[in-house]
Amino acid sequence: MDSSETIEDIKEKISKTEGLVSDQYELYYEGKSLDTRRGASLKDYNLNGGSTIFLMKSNIDILKVFTLEMDSSETIEDIKEKISKTEGLVSDQYELYYEGKSLDTRRGASLKDYNLNDGSTIFLVPRLMEIFVKEKC
Known part of the structure; x- marks a missing residue:
């Protein structure tokens, strides 16, 4: 990847290679969301070769409550x-x-x-x- 590439460019590449819809996940670096709306580049976030970006899918509703019938011996x-x-x-x-x-x-x-x-x-x-x-x- 080129340091001048935007976060949106990266999301587009990920979407193509992983088959994910870009609005169904967020990218994070050092605990901060990488914003696609500003046109920020990898360089703007000090990302370079060897940096690790985390992808978190946003299609899982973590606020949903559901009840399961369980036995205490179940794993x-x-x-x-x-x-x-x-x-x-x-x-x-x-x-x-x-x-x-x-x-x-x-x-x-x-x-x-x-x-x-x-x-x-x-x-x-x-x-x-x-x-x-x-x-x-």
Whole structure:
């Protein structure tokens, strides 16, 4: 990528290569949204070869509340499967949090292991996609 390219140019490239609609995601660098409306370039944000831009899809409604029937012996992976089936979300595109901590699916932990019980609120947070900026050769 050339440092004179605009953020909008980058979003257009991402849309073409990843099949995403540009208004369904935001780009972030160092925790700040990269604004497409100002015509800002990569140089304006001090982005260069080796910089990492994060893409966050905005099509997941994180304010939606839904109830799942669960048993305390069920695992976090079980919860994600139920969410995927009932809400149509792909399980690797979001993470689950309870009391500010990520609920790890790799350990096989159950609801009981996290002290989750009837009425507990779990937050579903979209995962960020990393995009690496390479300098044009």
